[in-house]
Amino acid sequence: MQLFPNLFSPIQIGKTTVKNRIFMPPLSTNLAEKGYVTDALIEHYSNRAKGSVGLIITEVTTVEPVYTYLPGDMSIYDDSYIPGWKKLVDAVHQYDTKILSQLFHPAGISMDACA
Numbered sequence: 001m002q003l004f005p006n007l008f009s010p011i012q013i014g015k016t017t018v019k020n021r022i023f024m025p026p027l028s029t030n031l032a033e034k035g036y037v038t039d040a041l042i043e044h045y046s047n048r049a050k051g052s053v054g055l056i057i058t059e060v061t062t063v064e065p066v067y068t069y070l071p072g073d074m075s076i077y078d079d080s081y082i083p084g085w086k087k088l089v090d091a092v093h094q095y096d097t098k099i100l101s102q103l104f105h106p107a108g109i110s111m112d113a114c115a
């Protein structure tokens, strides 16, 4: 008996088809630099994609500049972040892996709110 018979079957999520059921949950790395995608982040996520993850959900990605959570978190609150994200997404797509940003606002657990 096969334990997870559908594990390597594609799954449809809305308009998107994910190649298998292996999803990576959000795991903070603190590898961003002032919110920007770094080469280390690209290497980290593209290695996961190379290892056959179907869908990567990124670590927290902050959506506005005032309240930050951890200093190495990624951000996506203005267009200056687009080139880094484009490199990251392209690197992951090489392996036919989908990537979903975990949009995040720390609110009361922000380091700034605690200061």
Ligand SMILES: Cc1cc2nc3c(=O)[nH]c(=O)nc-3n(C[C@H](O)[C@H](O)[C@H](O)COP(=O)(O)O)c2cc1C
Pocket: 025, 026, 027, 028, 029, 058, 059, 060, 102
């Ligand atoms: C080092 C570390 C970083 C994490 N970063 C995030 C994160 O950025 N966003 C989030 O929603 N969860 C985060 N988590 C929670 C993981 O997604 C969660 O542990 C994982 O989904 C497994 O679920 P479980 O701990 O209930 O077994 C983190 C967990 C760890 C251990």
